[in-house]
Amino acid sequence: MNTSNKLLNPRSSKKSFHRFYDINGWGFVLPAVALVAVFMIYPIISSLWMSLHSGRGIIVEFVGFGNVIRLFNDPVFIKALSNTFIFLLVQVPIMIFLSLMLSSCLNSPNLKYRSLFRLAIFLPCVTSLVAYSILFKSMFSFEGAANSFLMWIGLITDPIPWLSDPFWAKVTIIIAITWRWMGYNMIFFLSAMQNIDKSIYEAARIEGVSSIKQFFFITVPLLKPVILFTTVMSTIGTLQLFDEVMNITGGGPANETLTLSMYIYNLSFKFVPNFGYAATVSYVIVFFAAILALLQFRIAKDK
Amino acid sequence: MNQHKLTRIGMYVFLTFMSILSLFPFYWMLVSSTNTTTDINQGKITFGDQLWINITKLSEQVDLTLIFWNTSKIAILSTIFTLLVASMAGYGFEIYKSKNRDRVYGVLLLTMMIPFAALMIPLFTLMAKAQLLDTHLAVILPTIASVFIVFYFRQCTKAFPGELIDAARVDGVKEWKIYFYVYMPVMKTTYAAAFIIVFMASWNAFLWPLIVLQSADLKTINLVLSSLSSAYFPDFGVIMVGTVAATIPTLAVFFLMQKQFVAGMSGSVK
Numbered sequence: 001m002n003t004s005n006k007l008l009n010p011r012s013s014k015k016s017f018h019r020f021y022d023i024n025g026w027g028f029v030l031p032a033v034a035l036v037a038v039f040m041i042y043p044i045i046s047s048l049w050m051s052l053h054s055g056r057g058i059i060v061e062f063v064g065f066g067n068v069i070r071l072f073n074d075p076v077f078i079k080a081l082s083n084t085f086i087f088l089l090v091q092v093p094i095m096i097f098l099s100l101m102l103s104s105c106l107n108s109p110n111l112k113y114r115s116l117f118r119l120a121i122f123l124p125c126v127t128s129l130v131a132y133s134i135l136f137k138s139m140f141s142f143e144g145a146a147n148s149f150l151m152w153i154g155l156i157t158d159p160i161p162w163l164s165d166p167f168w169a170k171v172t173i174i175i176a177i178t179w180r181w182m183g184y185n186m187i188f189f190l191s192a193m194q195n196i197d198k199s200i201y202e203a204a205r206i207e208g209v210s211s212i213k214q215f216f217f218i219t220v221p222l223l224k225p226v227i228l229f230t231t232v233m234s235t236i237g238t239l240q241l242f243d244e245v246m247n248i249t250g251g252g253p254a255n256e257t258l259t260l261s262m263y264i265y266n267l268s269f270k271f272v273p274n275f276g277y278a279a280t281v282s283y284v285i286v287f288f289a290a291i292l293a294l295l296q297f298r299i300a301k302d303k
Numbered sequence: 304m305n306q307h308k309l310t311r312i313g314m315y316v317f318l319t320f321m322s323i324l325s326l327f328p329f330y331w332m333l334v335s336s337t338n339t340t341t342d343i344n345q346g347k348i349t350f351g352d353q354l355w356i357n358i359t360k361l362s363e364q365v366d367l368t369l370i371f372w373n374t375s376k377i378a379i380l381s382t383i384f385t386l387l388v389a390s391m392a393g394y395g396f397e398i399y400k401s402k403n404r405d406r407v408y409g410v411l412l413l414t415m416m417i418p419f420a421a422l423m424i425p426l427f428t429l430m431a432k433a434q435l436l437d438t439h440l441a442v443i444l445p446t447i448a449s450v451f452i453v454f455y456f457r458q459c460t461k462a463f464p465g466e467l468i469d470a471a472r473v474d475g476v477k478e479w480k481i482y483f484y485v486y487m488p489v490m491k492t493t494y495a496a497a498f499i500i501v502f503m504a505s506w507n508a509f510l511w512p513l514i515v516l517q518s519a520d521l522k523t524i525n526l527v528l529s530s531l532s533s534a535y536f537p538d539f540g541v542i543m544v545g546t547v548a549a550t551i552p553t554l555a556v557f558f559l560m561q562k563q564f565v566a567g568m569s570g571s572v573k
Contacts, residue, residue: 024478025404028395031388033407035448040414043425050425102321105314120322123329126557128507130525131546134532135328138335138539141344145331148346183325211310240420243509247529261420261510268424269514275424282421293416 044286051283053276060276067280077281079255080263083170087259088238091174096231099182103189104219108211109198118190122183129180133247136176137163140248166256169249173257176244181237185230192226193219225299232296236289260285332550336543343539357544364541365527366520367548374523375552377439377512378505381446385501386494388447393456394482398468408457415450419510427514441515442523446505452497459493460486495563503553524549 054063054070071077105111106118124132139145140162147159162172196219204214220227242261245251251258251266258266260281267278335343338351361367396408426445427436435441463486471481487494509525516522528545531537 021399022401025395025399025401027479028399028482029392029404029407032392032448032450032453033411035388035444036411036414036450039426039429039445039448040417040422040450041410043422043429044414044417046428047421047425050428098321101317105318108314111314117318117322121318121325123557124325126503126553127550128509128525128553130507130509130529131332131549132328134528134539134542134546135332137532137537138343138543139328139331143345144343145346145348148348179325179328182321210306211314236418240418242420246509247532250533264420264424265510265514268427275428278424282424285418286421289416289418289421 047279047282050276051279054274055276056272056274063276067277070277071280071284076255076258077263080258080260080281081284083255083257084239084241084259086170087173087177087241088235091177092231092234092238094174095178095182095185095234096227098178099185099230100189100220100223100227101215102182103186103193104215106186106190107193118186121186124180124182125184127180129243130247132180133176133244136172136179136244137248140172163249164253166253169253169257173241173244173248176248177238177241180244181234185234188226188230189223192223196222228299229296232292232299236292239285239288239292332543332546335539336547338540340536340538340540343543353540354544357540360538361541361544364531365545369520370522370524370527371548373439373521374506374525374549377442377508377523378502380439381443381505382498382501384443384447385449385452386497389449389452389497390456390487390490390494391482392453393458393460394486396453397457397460397463398465411450411453415454423510423514426511430515436515437517437521438515439521442508442512445511446501446508449501452501455497455500456490456493459490463489492563495560499556499560499563502556506553 051067052062052064053060054067055061102121106114111117127135140147142159142161142164144162146162147156150156151159160168162168200218200222201214204218209217240261241259242265245257245259245262246265249257251262264278264281264285267274267281331348334348334350336357337354338347339353342351342353396404422445430436430441433441435444467485467489468481471485476484507525508523509529512523512526513529516526524545528542528549531542531545532539
């Protein structure tokens with residue numbers, strides 16, 4: 001385009017057109033670049049500097065790697081880290097598997113009410129994180145809808161302490177996140193499945209391969225890149241889990257559902273603020289997110 | 304053949320079951336907004352007659368008009384400025400290609416990997432230094448710096464016919480006018496998809512507004528709902544009216560723009 005424009009405008013020499021082109025280019029990208037520099041690049045660097053300091057409120061002193069050492073001796077941090085990992089190691093695979101099953105059902109030929117099913121399953125991801133968290137909090141209260149239903153069908157005889165038991169509180173959070181994001185991931189799988197050649201399934205059907213085998217030996221291997229993409233995205237999302245935990249359990253009972261993000265929030269805004277130490281904890285998330293991003297980059301390259 | 308039929312039935316059962324699970328919380332939300340908190344806590348799943356009472360109680364506790372005005376103001380301003388800034392950048396990076404700008408673009412893409420959890424404290428101290436804490440501007444500004452939307456616009460600009468720009472240049476149209484009068488109208492669908500992504504994210508935002516906004520008269524609907532439900536004995540009947548009200552705008556945007564919604568989502572994987 002560069003050369004064609006130069007020809008179109010014979011009065012301008014090559015050099016002045018180049019300058020004109022360059023000034024306009026910078027002009028258009030400048031607002032975005034400036035905003036990212038101020039609100040992302042500067043903060044992430046200043047947070048690295050903060051993480052080398054410690055103290056309460058405005059009285060801070062330089063501690064170097066003191067905060068990192070403190071991390072390893074902080075039982076609450078260890079708790080938050082292990083909770084976060086339990087959430088993502090259990091929730092992400094369950095959700096990805098369910099989304100895959102759903103999308104392969106929705107993709108099967110001659111399915112009736114296809115768009116109706118798709119709409120119903122996608123609808124949860126239109127709700128705000130706070131709104132749906134409150135819904136789950138009320139449904140999973142001790143005598144709430146979830147327990148009434150399970151007792152009515154006879155699956156349990158005594159109500160489950162969904163929100164007050166360390167184990168069940170985690171289960172509630174996992175159910176809630178899965179509900180919210182299942183349909184979201186399903187859309188990615190559905191659009192990827194549209195690119196799979198239908199004749200593969202045709203051939204498998206003629207050979208007498210069952211639908212379940214078709215799912216595991218045709219659909220899943222062919223969707224591998226998208227599955228990896230959504231897995232990495234969901235993992236990065238769960239790594240930052242905050243809204244749900246804050247609004248469903250408040251991190252309780254006794255920090256049993258506390259996540260890294262919530263711990264950072266507590267350190268900075270709930271307790272006497274220690275921004276230096278909180279920044280150090282936040283770099284733990286950066287560290288894991290970077291590993292995941294790198295993994296994704298490698299996968300994208302292999303593709 | 305028999306087995307084939309069986310798996311088909313299984314499929315319908317599975318899809319129906321999952322659909323009911325997905326829709327039930329919506330039903331629960333509507334039903335609960337018409338019940339008393341005592342009924343809700345006992346799992347009542349039929350409609351009651353408390354809707355009006357719940358609405359009155361909620362409006363006694365919070366200034367609903369003000370809260371909705373705050374939420375819409377933040378969401379709409381964030382969306383407009385994000386679309387403008389990001390589409391300008393996407394246009395600039397793609398139409399005026401240069402090596403140096405591509406290097407800058409590479410840095411921008413890298414920042415996409417930074418999790419928000421790592422930004423919230425330095426952003427908070429930055430806003431404190433700028434004396435912007437407890438203002439709507441502080442909520443809006445970091446939202447506008449959305450690299451993902453820049454990326455989205457650049458990807459979509461790749462399909463923009465460059466001949467249109469050449470033709471406009473021959474006619475002597477100024478560069479910024481080409482962007483406003485040629486590029487913008489042609490890219491309508493891209494703007495629509497980006498609008499949905501940004502508007503939804505902004506309307507549903509929680510953590511950043513929670514950190515920045517302190518005054519009661521500046522709060523957004525999510526902050527109000529969250530603080531109401533964190534009471535020791537949350538008044539769920541009243542809160543449910545609020546969640547219904549908070550969900551209606553996003554549901555409306557979704558149903559009005561369903562096509563662009565899905566297009567925008569799958570466009571983001573490209």
